[in-house]
Amino acid sequence: MTEEIKRVARRHLATQGADLSLRAVARELDIVASALYRYFPNRDALLTALILEAYESLAEAAVAAEAAVDRADGRGRWYAVWRGVRAWALAHPAEYGLLYGTPVPGYSAPADTVTPASAVVLLLVRIVVDADLGPGPVSTPMTEPLRADLRRLIDEQPGDLDENRLALIFAGWTQLFGLVGFEVFGRLDQTVTAVSDYFDHQAALMADLVGLPG
Amino acid sequence: MTEEIKRVARRHLATQGADLSLRAVARELDIVASALYRYFPNRDALLTALILEAYESLAEAAVAAEAAVDRADGRGRWYAVWRGVRAWALAHPAEYGLLYGTPVPGYSAPADTVTPASAVVLLLVRIVVDADLGPGPVSTPMTEPLRADLRRLIDEQPGDLDENRLALIFAGWTQLFGLVGFEVFGRLDQTVTAVSDYFDHQAALMADLVGLPG
């Protein structure tokens, strides 16, 4: 039954936009709204469940796309993650909005969502680590607090990576979700028409910036 | 009176998150909620007015920040726009969400919002044009449809610019709003603590990528 509720709620999100109505979900299940409270203590709990599911779904899509590429082809893996994230977002725009759009008013994400939220960027990090590029170029000096932040993140991960390279990966990560957000939220509509080409081209630009050979 | 309503609504957006309650606005104005319909046909019309105002406010902030820098200092002007956009977004998070977050369900932005929405990217373009960098590096080949898109955009603008350079500027533009979105929507919270330093560093990385000297 919990699964059934989530399934319907997910579909409502997909068709109706960010508004999720408990009453509408219950109506479709031929159930009264208050009956939902047997399965979820409140609306936020249902939202949290949907958010966690969405993070996992996105991560699965990205991992699956990336896994289909030859391990030695770092640039191919990079492109695969980018395209995988974009394809998932276009197929699940409302869920994408839930994850990366305006936070739901009055809703604060529990701490459990931090780990699944970082799956994609970790994938990008792994690709670059596998490429074994050596220390990154010191294009711009870092302040000490920033360097400490990045070192801390590097220490949590296996493999060889320095702060400069990580900053470049983060640029790629921000670019990826910035671009997908622009497209999903319609902010590209009157500007670029060849969106797929544009996306691929930007993916290549950022792969260059990160230093992936190819 | 219309101005009064907008003023109060803007303040409500700023303090209360994305939820805009007509009743709350009316309550504060000591009138009844339905009286608002004398000035705005519905909630969406009020939203449209707020969105247009927000675009203008953001553009003004960016222009003002950029105007304070020596015309010859391209990199300084680039940084000023980035910091100006970030400062505005942090000061007006709900309005930022209105402009760049999840689209309001059932609300579609009228065409009037296209021009004010492009003010910031035009500012970035102008800075790069003023730097007179010559043709950009052909880092990655473009498809013909993409090249046509970019040429069309270039033709709408004065100055000397080629497609490759414009693609790099767009990367900077996406990066800027991706980064600001991450911060405003709290997606950076458990990752980077020295956010200002991180932001400045990314601004420098993208200025390098675009080719601004300094």
Next chain:
DNA sequence: GTCTATAACGAGATAGAC
């Protein structure tokens, strides 16, 4: 015990009559 329905509260957007 476990689930569901009924009814209610307070909040909201909106339409129409005055």
Next chain:
DNA sequence: GTCTATCTCGTTATAGAC
């Protein structure tokens, strides 16, 4: 401008069915 009425919503207390 107001007031009233109708619709939505999340949520809870309570009562009843299996």
